[in-house]
Amino acid sequence: MSAVGEVTRAALRARRAELCRLAGWSVAEALPAGLAGLLTARAVDDGFLAGRPATGLLWLGLLAAAVLVGAVGTNRAYALLGDVVEPFRDDLLRRVVAGALAGATGGRGDDAAVARLTHQVEMVRDTYAGLLMVVRGFLFAAGAAVVGLFSLAAPVALLVTVPVLAGLGLFAAALPAMIARQRQYVLADERLGRAAVTAVAGHRDVTVSGARDRTTRWVGGYVDDQARVERRLATMAATRGLTLAVGGWVPVPVVLLATPWLVRQGLGPGAVLGALIYVVRGVQPALHTLVQGVAAGGLRFAVTLDRLLRADVPVRTPAPATARIPRQTAPALSLRGVTFRYGPHADPVLDGLDLDVPAGDHLVIVGASGIGKSTLAGLMAGVLSPQAGTVRVGGVPVAGATPAELADRRVLIPQEAYVFTGTVRENLTYLRPDLPDPAITRAATRLGLTGLVDRLGGYDATLRPADLSAGERQQLALLRAWLSPAPLMILDEATCHLDPATEARLEEAFADRPGTLVVIAHRVSSALRARRVLLLDGRAALLDSHRGLLDRSAAYRELVGYGEADLLRSSPTPGRSAPLPAGYGRRSSP
Template sequence: MTTVGAVTRAALAQRRGPLLRLAGWSFAEALPAALTGLLTARAVDDGFLAGRPGVGLAWLGLLAVAVLVGALGTRQAYGLLGEVVEPFRDDLLRRVVAGTLAGATDGRGDDAAVTRLTHQVEMVRDTWAGLLMVVRGFVFATGAAVVGLCSLAAPVALLVTGPVLAGLLLFAAALPAMVARQREFVLAGERLGRDAVVAVAGHRDVTVSGAGDRVVDWLGGHVDAQARVERRLATMAAARSLSLAVGGWLPVPLLLVAAPWLLRQGLGPGALLGALVYVVRGIQPALHTLFQGVAAGGLRFVVTLDRLLKTCVPPEGSGGATAASPRDPAAPALSLRAVTFRYGPDAVPVLDGFDLVVPAGDHLVIVGASGIGKSTLAGLMAGVLRPGAGTVHVAGTPTATATAAELAAHRVLIPQEAYVFTGTVRDNVRYLRPDLDDADIGRAADRMGLADLVARLGGLDAVLRPAGLSAGERQQVALLRAWLSPAPLVILDEATCHLDPATEARLEAAFATRPGTLVVIAHRISSAARARRVLLLDGGHVHLDTHRGLLARSAAYREMVGYWAGDGVRSSRTAGRSAPLPSGSAPRSSP
């Protein structure tokens, strides 16, 4: 599990340059805090009390210059803040979207994802920015004030730093309780958002059934619960007030009580006044801002970010993705054991106790009537669908526990509706293998007979727009992408249904010679004739054999071959050498 601390440290490490520039301008911003007390002491002791008002005004003039430098530092610091905060927000958005899509792929709908995306990410972004400025301001302002106190007299610095440290320790001790209260608040808001979506989505049913009052009471209970949690969170203000009283206000009476002794030790009245200025104008506001910022924004940041990280996944290239597990050379390309799958708890199983082993290097074609479950089987093989019972392994890796990166390293699935995005031809075809150069792409296109297609599209630099391509062109782009994929297993789920028979035959022949394993959901019976093995799904029966073997022993397969041929049942000898059929004669398989 990625922790808040690890993600925060990674975000800071990635923005080291802007942070260093931010620190530099923070030194400039802290200049007035470092010089206010010292210049005030000099103006009083060496100027006004010594009867030299010109000298006193000169010291105050230097203070005015320091204030102007500090204002410039503040302006530049806020300008650099966006360079640190916005990339962090973008990373969180990618994580939330990736996690939500992964959950949806696994069949886990999550209405609270809307709350996370629209509310919690923005809350983390805002509190992260505020926390950076608060901590930065406290460190530089307090450090400058302590340096200034030491420049006045060491005893004065000791009188002030003791209570400040005590106040910080009190605040740190109260932080765990503050975090717990803030976590309760975030969870209550998420529950309210999720249940509100459910209520709004079902408002018609609520109205028809007359359950409006009950639903209002139900949601009202969540609102009341959130209000109670927020009130408990507000009680933690007492801990902040106590910490501020000890660290920010206690040094003032201590300095006043110790003033006679300090004056007897040779400390001038101006120096004592300067020490009070450091406390009241430097340390006290810095502590107040720190306690308020951490107790409010800091706690929201930690709790909300922790909640986001538990429900999302790191984007590719963020350093948090799980590396793909090594392939077991002895494991089959695919293994399905006692697999049962149904769409809904009360639905008839599409597959029931299904077993299949596909050895590495196999060329398997799956055929069957429309709606028999061929595409469902392809989804289970690819790990897109999870079985209700049984196990599916790809190259020895169980799909139920494999990450997206692991599955992508082992298999590539091309569905009937090919995916092409707006971008160059190059970006589209090497989407699964971004390290390939143009020469590699050209050789693959030549091998598949798609060089003319690439040229017709305008070359690798041409920008593709999905709406401007035909369905067949989209399929060919996706097939070239699958060929270039590093995955050894290719699953084509009617991926050539929009192509003419000759093009289909050429592409399937190319994939059959590609190193690895090929599984084809057949669009035409000619695909089965070219395969090494054929799997026939026939209701509750499954037949696995060669094309000729099924012709010899399966009446259902012979009937299917005759239907595809369009002229009745053929003899084994004739069907065994069946030619590609016109695309218009092929029935379409439902997903």
């Protein structure tokens, strides 16, 4: 349960200002509890019993004013509660969703995640709010009553404090058993959630196979288990009753039995009455609220939050914003004997392809529509698995790598860029959640996208994908990729909705970024900016510089256009003109 305490303390530390304001209004709320006995004693002893009713009424008038101040304090305290509780709930939701998505993409689907998201997070939020108000109320109300008792008569305060502390000790001793039974209840709730989801998801099979009664009994068993655990949890009410009896009710007869002695010590009837008011209207209700609140909401809070944290997955720590991509000794990307077909009897899209992309390279892949360029991009990124051969990124096979491991090595931006409903900052930094705004601004400036960010309303503006154009979505995705710590960028027609000038600016910026760039070309002009060009023409995969392919390949000259070929042949292009080794590909149908 140490994680529960750590997370709770962190949440409270993050809301210090709100807690300070809450404490201030709690002092105002506790004012009647602190003054009730003292003002009543003065009204009785110095006013009514002394034959001065006006004085007695004056003291009671002061008590009425204190009650009004306390009412205002209560109102303001509850108004501030949401400022403390809701950010904690939002953080829990992010944890649960991130854990569920990470488990699902890693092949660890968990039906209980639905119960955690829809039931347990809300339970933690509600119990956190209740526990905060209960502990706050006890500390200020009981504290005010004890201070009032000591100011009225120290002997009475000592007589009351001893049984109160004894009752709290009994309650503390019973807490471990209460926590254990509450944990059993939460686990039974999750098991019932899994069983219910399984039964509902397979209801057609259940109906067809005639297993309705058997399935009902199976789910009913989990319902009975949960009911049994809940009944055991309810038996802890006896412990709570004993705590309240010792700490809340014993002080009353103790004060009454000690009254003759207190009067002999010079304590007036009004002071004894005031002491009883402090016990009955201050200490007793505060203790009752604390015990009931902790035993009910507090236990649910601790156990449910512990369960949520155990189900959570550790968050990857991204590389620092200023870190540069380290130099790699192995190729940034390597394919050996890669064969891929979309069906067991289909012709291969790629057949025995060998390809090395050195670290720091800028490779553009071109070819006719439907020739297999996007398929190759998916294989490079580990999104698709070849039927034969191996794909390595940074010397490490992509086969068997988890999504988190792949995200550390490469970024794939497809033609249809993904943008989700959320803030601009959340869309840009979900691969690096701790990235500060200045780093984002520097990247946006380098890519020439500060105007887009400003037009969308800044980093805190909420995006709705339907409100964005395809080009805006692509530019956001490209900025997100730039901010990624991955050394390999794969852009699969990621600029197809942009004008040629914007496309050129962005590709040139990515070419200057430390790391390796692979571009599936939407326009052949991308080849002019590349160090090397890979041509897929349905019969062979040729790898060379742009000028070298113009000299070697009729298919490439046809792709760029006969009229442009002579002009492009004389244009300066990056890279080497000497032919480089290439693998082979074959596809008989588009």
